[in-house]
Amino acid sequence: IAGITQAPTSQILAAGRRMTLRCTQDMRHNAMYWYRQDLGLGLRLIHYSNTAGTTGKGEVPDGYSVSRANTDDFPLTLASAVPSQTSVYFCASSTGRNQPQHFGDGTRLSIL
């Protein structure tokens, strides 16, 4: 079934550790996005990618980095995790501007 796969499903991580959240889509969508979801704040955009080889900063990019080496993969890296990065992270993709975004099932990350 076509869609977005995120891994891991959940993770508990010690502060200061490096962590990469994986996101893979098989729909050949050009655009991909990373959001974090926090209670009462909805979803906030961390980083996005218009197409393979390009990335951009969203609303809350600090402490996160991304890469887009190919169309299908869009990993999100926390170089040195801090407790405030405890959240649920969603990856999404779309065919283009203002087209509906398709979401993965999320990664629940706890930083201790």
Added chain:
Amino acid sequence: AQSVTQPDIHITVSEGASLELRCNYSYGATPYLFWYVQSPGQGLQLLLKYFSGDTLVQGIKGFEAEFKRSQSSFNLRKPSVHWSDAAEYFCAVGDAGGTSYGKLTFGQGTILTVHP
């Protein structure tokens, strides 16, 4: 900058009752508007979208939404709620311009509880 406000954090309705979830947006041009639903532990699923044309938009699961430019609103409605509709609902506005290539700005979400 674009923004979305969902005034109701939590709404409780009885099964079979009608439902309206409010959404107000701030955007300089004609907005691209979406409603998503999120069940516990799941990702977001698209309910419906408005790009242009008819201001009353039909979506999946019996939902509809009406775009009212004069009120900057895009309220979600359902005539008869089912227990399976209990979830969190998010309104979102798309970025029609700029360099962000269609990023969405989400409201804070409205949690819907359905009583039997």
